[in-house]
Amino acid sequence: MDAVVRVARGGTALDPEVVAQLLGRSRKQDVLVGLTPREREVLGLMAEGRTNSAVAKQLVVSDGAVEKHVSNIFQKLGLSPSDGDHRRVLAVLTYLKS
Numbered sequence: 001m002d003a004v005v006r007v008a009r010g011g012t013a014l015d016p017e018v019v020a021q022l023l024g025r026s027r028k029q030d031v032l033v034g035l036t037p038r039e040r041e042v043l044g045l046m047a048e049g050r051t052n053s054a055v056a057k058q059l060v061v062s063d064g065a066v067e068k069h070v071s072n073i074f075q076k077l078g079l080s081p082s083d084g085d086h087r088r089v090l091a092v093l094t095y096l097k098s
Contacts, residue, residue, distance in 0.1 A: 032095065
């Protein structure tokens, strides 16, 4: 009844399920919050299928700079070296899911 009265007076009412979904969506995006803008840009180019050399050429930086960014991305996303996993693919999947 409170919500009906509030809406009748020109206010708003949100369904708790809608609020929960909105909060859940923002938590998913938090995964990339720790990345710098440049790291996000590098990750975006990785998601386009670019090699480190191609990323370096596009951003007009050295290959070493790109390697450092990629290393930082792996670290910040919690992607440790593994024989069974391809960190570059996992980083891109994380990016695409966010």
